[in-house]
Amino acid sequence: MTVTPPREDTATAGLSASDLRRAMPVTAPLYGEPPFYYRGSQTMMIAYRTRADALGRHLPPGLRPLGDEPIVTAMISDYRFSTFGPYRECGFLAEVELTDDEGTKRRGIYVPYIYVTSEPPLAGGRELWGYSKKLAHIEMGQEADVVWATLSRPEPVRLLTAVLKIDRPAEPAEFEDVPVFSLRVIPSTDPGRYPTDVAQLVETRFPVTPRTAPDGMTEAWFGTTASIAFDVPTAVDPVHTLPVLDVLGGYYGTFDAVLHPGQIVRTYT
Template sequence: MKVADIHKNAYAMPVHNPSYPRPPFRFLNREYFIISYETDIDALRAVVPEPLTVDSGLVHYEFIRMPDSSGFGNYTESGQVISVIDDEGRKAGYTHAMYLDDEGPIAGGREIWGFPKKLASPRLSIDGNDTLLGTLDYGTQRVATGTMGYKFRPLNIEAERRKLADTPNYLLKVIPHVDGSPRICELVRFYLRDVTVLGAWEGPAALELQAHALAPVADLPVRKVVGARHVVANLTLDIGEVAYDYLAPDEALKLAVNQ
């Protein structure tokens, strides 16, 4: 294999049989169930990376059903997004944890953008006739259960579209060197593009998180549920950009000076 061939195909691993195609990725009928809750500020400050700062004590626990995803297929994920302020003073989301049931988007999400993805068993369904139900199992253990009244009240479609399309999203991407030291250590920013919201609702909700050593979602405990929404949308997960390089000497110096 020539050097030019290596460069041409070095977008995914394994090079001869990649787990996913090149981004961006298009999602149709992507279904969000998001429960927003208050947690401990100190717990958030311990996990939110500089230069992001904690906006409030707000965490968004998500169950997301993706039945039609270009390159990734049909899968479900669940996890936590923390409300933050970025270094430009904008309200943003920092993805803290994600658990999903498909190898392709686990590999692609981690390798391209730095999504904190692990293999687990999330589910999103209608329970009985009137309850939207989200669950997350890690192995045989239930670690998260979310419920919401199904389509209780409609939400403004355009307002929900703006939330998805206009909010910057941040990730901490880490790839080690072959000696175990950090080779890539970056704060990555990405946006969702070409967003069309097909439906959006709110309703009464509840969230229960259980302690688990390898799926520690309960380390950000639920103090108070403040709202929940159910959104169905078509959108594109765009390529990302490096917002901050922790290994660049000048960037590291800036953080040290601000301590």
């Protein structure tokens, strides 16, 4: 005689409330839950000044450029390990100021353009925070004391070339942890009744920390000799609309980072 234990009928159980908090769509998630961790990333950052009116055209209500010539940092990374998986990324981090509903002003970063080489961070960045991520071709390398990076989309079209000559070691205090703002919009499937399903200004944190070698030296370097060029201006990927007025130098090194879940700071109606 055999005994068959009672079995729960899961065929009609349906999705639970916890299932509905996962990635979209819930039955085909491309990424896990934040925070997302990055270890041993090779990153180059080149900072330059741009025009306030040019940056202002990219910003949602509540944000304004920080100063008459706000700083934009082109950040190109080779994420050799992350909980999204390995990928490369190129983003343009612009200094802005947030004025909240109480009139308090806070400095932060807004990312009008960002490119990746893999689908999980593409989907996660767009769905969770509204980052304007697209798939692109990103290359990085080093020859002698010069580090270089390129961004192409589509591959024959070179959108960006960045070059940095390393001068001196960098200090950990040179890397700030400031809020990162993004505009998360989900269009309506019934625009006749609801113009937009979701329109939110989101704040998160992405502290980038340089690694320390066994001898105590920080594994990050600074260079005053740097250049950044928008090789082929295109209407499809108008990164050139944040023009370079003055290059301020850049950093290159090995970093760890954590991308935090974030919070909603404003809902647009």
